[in-house]
Amino acid sequence: MEIDSGNTAWVLASAALVLLMTPGLAFFYGGMTRAKSVLNMMMMSFVSMAVAGMVWVLWGYSVAFGSEGGIPALFGGLDAWGLVGLETAVTDGLPDLAFAAFQATFAIITVALISGAIADRAKFLTWVVFIPVWLTLVYLPIAHWVWNAEGWIFKLGAIDFAGGTVVHINAGCAALALALVLGKRKGWPKEPMRPHNLPFVLLGAGLLWFGWFGFNGGSALAANETASLAFLNTIVATGAAGFGWLIVEKLRDGAATTLGIASGIVAGLVAITPAAAAMTPVGALVLGLVAGAICAVAVGLKYKLGYDDSLDVVGVHLVGGVIGALAIGVWGSAAFGADSLLAGGGIELLGKQALAVVATLAYSFIVTFIIGKVLDLTLGFRVDEEAEVSGIDLAEHAETAYDFGPSTSGGRSGAPAPVSADSKVEADA
Amino acid sequence: MEIDSGNTAWVLASAALVLLMTPGLAFFYGGMTRAKSVLNMMMMSFVSMAVAGMVWVLWGYSVAFGSEGGIPALFGGLDAWGLVGLETAVTDGLPDLAFAAFQATFAIITVALISGAIADRAKFLTWVVFIPVWLTLVYLPIAHWVWNAEGWIFKLGAIDFAGGTVVHINAGCAALALALVLGKRKGWPKEPMRPHNLPFVLLGAGLLWFGWFGFNGGSALAANETASLAFLNTIVATGAAGFGWLIVEKLRDGAATTLGIASGIVAGLVAITPAAAAMTPVGALVLGLVAGAICAVAVGLKYKLGYDDSLDVVGVHLVGGVIGALAIGVWGSAAFGADSLLAGGGIELLGKQALAVVATLAYSFIVTFIIGKVLDLTLGFRVDEEAEVSGIDLAEHAETAYDFGPSTSGGRSGAPAPVSADSKVEADA
Amino acid sequence: MEIDSGNTAWVLASAALVLLMTPGLAFFYGGMTRAKSVLNMMMMSFVSMAVAGMVWVLWGYSVAFGSEGGIPALFGGLDAWGLVGLETAVTDGLPDLAFAAFQATFAIITVALISGAIADRAKFLTWVVFIPVWLTLVYLPIAHWVWNAEGWIFKLGAIDFAGGTVVHINAGCAALALALVLGKRKGWPKEPMRPHNLPFVLLGAGLLWFGWFGFNGGSALAANETASLAFLNTIVATGAAGFGWLIVEKLRDGAATTLGIASGIVAGLVAITPAAAAMTPVGALVLGLVAGAICAVAVGLKYKLGYDDSLDVVGVHLVGGVIGALAIGVWGSAAFGADSLLAGGGIELLGKQALAVVATLAYSFIVTFIIGKVLDLTLGFRVDEEAEVSGIDLAEHAETAYDFGPSTSGGRSGAPAPVSADSKVEADA
Amino acid sequence: MKLITAIIKPFKLDDVKAALETFGVKGMTVSEASGFGRQKGHTEVYRGAEYKVDVVPKIRLEILVDDEDAEEVIDVVVKAAQTGKIGDGKVWSTTVDTVVRVRTGETGAEAL
Amino acid sequence: MKLITAIIKPFKLDDVKAALETFGVKGMTVSEASGFGRQKGHTEVYRGAEYKVDVVPKIRLEILVDDEDAEEVIDVVVKAAQTGKIGDGKVWSTTVDTVVRVRTGETGAEAL
Amino acid sequence: MKLITAIIKPFKLDDVKAALETFGVKGMTVSEASGFGRQKGHTEVYRGAEYKVDVVPKIRLEILVDDEDAEEVIDVVVKAAQTGKIGDGKVWSTTVDTVVRVRTGETGAEAL
Ligand SMILES: Nc1ncnc2c1ncn2[C@@H]1O[C@H](COP(=O)(O)OP(=O)(O)O)[C@@H](O)[C@H]1O
Ligand SMILES: Nc1ncnc2c1ncn2[C@@H]1O[C@H](COP(=O)(O)OP(=O)(O)O)[C@@H](O)[C@H]1O
């Protein structure tokens, strides 16, 4: 079949955008930790890029999108391992490899999202092992359910345009499971733990927003009206959610914060993900306001319930994802295929949406919890207390993030040159 | 009409690029403030993304690009409020929603640009109110004049390829007006106020340059020779302007600075904006050198005239924008539609360019000044002196940007862990 | 000829991506220096963007891609100086100006790459002079050899998809030459010199990866299967290389580091560059692992051999580039045009690859060494010792990178406001 | 009037401060420091090159007290700062000739 | 020889320095500190959770002076640093046994 | 018991520390400071506006020593820190009433 160069250009550009989301996430999360654990936080994202990319090529694509060799409704087989056979294939004008590349970036970001729940305390080696196991047992099946034409949720007819269930609800649930497995950080919630670098959080939010145009816009797999609608909704819902979060903060805390708008932006991006091509721009605006405001409240849940979801993956991704999925059933636009309640379609769609949500939620939580427990009992998932207190960066990575030394404007701050360190070359060990 | 997927891909990619310019601007501006007001500076940009996006969808697009229901030469009506009716429309192979999304990002960045003039001292709430008011009364009409086929400047035949008047001269004038309304910062210009984070300024400049390829290249609304020319000119004029600024610095101050090259880059981007498709690459190179050098001198004006345009929006955007607009009339290329002086077209084009500049300049300054004054008299536009001295981040947002705590390389800097803070959960208030 | 809008959209998007690599590089390198020289490091990249862009327009494109007026096998003439005559030309559906813009960004990044070898100690003015001289005498000829249909390496039939020889081996060799010309930094290797900002290094690595999709994917000059394959390989080889580097570190040093994964990512990107469209995804994965692991060892060479290649341009770009070029000859895929050893094509291809490598290596090293020496003897290439010790940022640019002043979370760190500085306006000097 | 100076482990600051408040001390001045001593530093690794940091972060406390309180305040600090592990720090006292409260110009015990 | 130590508000540093120069003091050493005392800290809010900072930034000045100048220098500092609001800080003096100028090895008044 | 305080140039810290270790000093406390004095600061330029920094970075060392070692320790520091150029710094000593090692409660010479 002939390639549509415009669609291919858009999907490739989108894949690049989505890939950038993971470094963006590293900054969004990394800025929120304390300075002594920022590197570990970022490292969890970066190593996801490394490992998930390899898994995707070796067997991930095949299990998620293959239909032969597996159980069609649940998962694919290994026929397309190593992407063998895709090199020259073209589907609907798009090279299969372009689609495989686009989807690779989704697998990467999903697993990276989870890491926000276990800031400051996860053994790096165990995290590295967790990635392929979790992708294989949790992500790939759910992706198959929702995006493979044979998958049971696909067949059910629930709407998830760009991955609200597969990516966000899934990551949010997995995050909750791991937060429970690893337990609270020492001192939490009594000891205050503030973000060490809010500009980094804003940088992360900015890059996430930017990349998300690929995530949502690219999910049309074509440069057409659907992509344009998804794109526009990704502007307006996101902004509205940032604004919604600020309103809650202003009313509740008395001040609108940068951490608040950054969080609201991400909440809005999450909420619009499944709904990006199923709502009018005004509907998307409303969805944003609702999601931003609710998530601003939801991040306080952990203090009540007592789980240390350190960077609020649950409050933002799980809650935001559920809001988006259900909103489609309530005020989705019939013109864009969503026979929602307000569009006069009754509660059928809402029911399907709810079913897809609950299935993902339950499966992800249970399987992730088991994986986490097994890893904890075998490899151990948590660093020892001393490492946590003195800083996981040093303990796990033998590094510290910053050394501003004597430079912060010459004499002013009077910082000394590095004090008596001694370098020894170890490269030949 | 059939969609041209290649053009659509390019316009969507461009829209994503332009959206990224606003976070880029947040870093360009934020790095230039002192550490105690970086968050407020960035917040002004981020909240522009939130509010301007909503305004655009609700009535902005309709007023700027609608022709019915308004006064054709001056502004459009509310026919297309909420983008209703655009969902499936396609114009010249491009979905109308793609165009609306692309243009949304222009409205966002324009209002954000203004904030550089009022660093360290603007009440956040008033800024939030300013955004929709200013967009409605100033930005949307001018955009209509220049870009709507019925607009009077469009009909006049002045050339403004990507928004030199609408965006840069407009923002620069509005910035001057607000700087006058808010007045000087305490201590300015006696007390030195240096950029707190120059790498952030460079990051911002880099992201702005990157995003500007969408701004200028995307304004062709197609992936064709025009886009390619605009793109190439956006490389060479920008680099030349950075270089021009450095030359002035080296001669005047004895040292070429990173703040200088970052500023020159932005000055060049501004200058080439109206001229991107109206000049040969060599013409663009010359424009860059001229704009960089002149702006490097122009940023000193404020000390002479005594207005505290804190981050030089006037010196860079207003001056750069005027240079670009007039240069088209002087050495624009006839081959690309600019019957300029040097192309033997006489001074007619230059006259039109000057008229468009003056009209924008006057309208923007006067109306913005009135808006600013009214807001100042009603809500108040300036924080109190104590907040300004102790830091607007804390006063307006209850946050501080950084906490490097004890991590800056272990023991070396000997920073202590956060000293005795106490966390209390307030989510249930 | 008619323009293919999809291909043009992809090449323009790719050009924007590649342009962003240079700011990305500025952060990758800048984060690795000490805080007192970060600005100078970043400045070397930014000024490359300014100067190389101008050179490219004025004569660079013409010498590299022109065939008339020069010596066809070696370099082009000045026929297309100023890009005159390209404005409306279209080749294979792509505007010539789009291609010229895309290639401009390659020239920019190549010269910027070199700067990593001479951190902390190069006279800025001399660096500015070095750029056009080196581009003219080294880069443009090699680019002509490899990419011009008349070039001798092109005719030889060696495979270099996106610039492994022209960009990486070339830059790596030039870096070695300059490191030798400038000599070791005071205190090296005895005095420890640690990266001052590892999150910046990760930011740089993230932006480089993102931009590299344009570098490799865009080199197909079309949005097709080849681009898709190159794109996908740029995901998997890169991740694998990051992983390979971590494995070496874990085994050798006991800890996997963020600097390690960032370095591995870049090593993988370098290695896959020539091979991106000549290997299967699994082949690319293997290449990544190999390149990451070998480069992790190679960066230790400088301690043994005693040259101060400060940020390991040789260990990463030269070594990585050679690995990639030779790997094509060993396990390149015949299906994608590489009659490699393992594909049963014998050693012919490997021989050609080796010849291209050696030629580039020798030419680049020798000519760069001569240029460096001449500049050193005339202008001087190294700052004086005092400037090096107190910090090149202050000495060469009259700036310091950071001033966190009293803000790092209010009272906690107790930093004072800038101590008694005095501002004097100099704009009218 | 005495000046009590204490070098303590950073994470003990809250405990020490609380203990001093309980005792009745109304103010103190805190600053960052690095200590050399029996407690060892750590090693970082960058691209395979070791980077030894041989100082450890400490907090310095300065507390002005009346002569009669000096001994007890030292006691309070020592008890609150103690972990029993190497590197707990030192506390010492010196004699102060005069103290003035800047705001009022009061001197001596009034100034505290 | 006396050592005058002053804890002052950061934004008063320039005034104090100017006053000391006028008085004839040739040198001093400045460092950053945080103060606890009557002056209260502030509260920040992150995702709805309050974060209390109970110290305030201060500057510590150290000035070595001849015995006869000590009182006057204290006076100069107190006057220049005074705002009259809580938190203006403290100034105290202690007796120094010897002072040496590193560059020359000079001691006593010569060393200043 | 004496407290030796030294203000030195930052890049001399390693030399001073090594000299003190050789002499037999077992511990010390280091902190950052800025100095005003004969040594001049520098000027930075931002968008053409000059920005004068009139302090220079210094390191402050605090070393508790037995009375009999005091003079020699001062000597060791002065020699190791000397470059002969303006700004080398000052070293002074004050008398300490008591020293306590937090970990053990030992006092006096035992505490060092
Ligand atoms: N002679 C000294 N003078 C000043 N400070 C000292 C001295 N010895 C130790 N210190 C400080 O006390 C801290 C703890 O000392 P250290 O020898 O590590 O443990 P301990 O006091 O438990 O024996 C050091 O980090 C240093 O800051
Ligand atoms: N007993 C003390 N010992 C050492 N420093 C003190 C003491 N009391 C106060 N200070 C310092 O003086 C500063 C000002 O004291 P504070 O009680 O807030 O106000 P004021 O001196 O105006 O009554 C404090 O922030 C602290 O740095």
Ligand SMILES: Nc1ncnc2c1ncn2[C@@H]1O[C@H](COP(=O)(O)OP(=O)(O)O)[C@@H](O)[C@H]1O
């Ligand atoms: N009177 C003083 N009191 C306290 N510290 C001082 C005094 N004079 C100088 N210093 C400190 O000593 C440092 C060196 O002094 P300076 O006058 O520059 O050079 P030198 O000691 O070589 O004559 C200063 O930067 C400052 O930190």
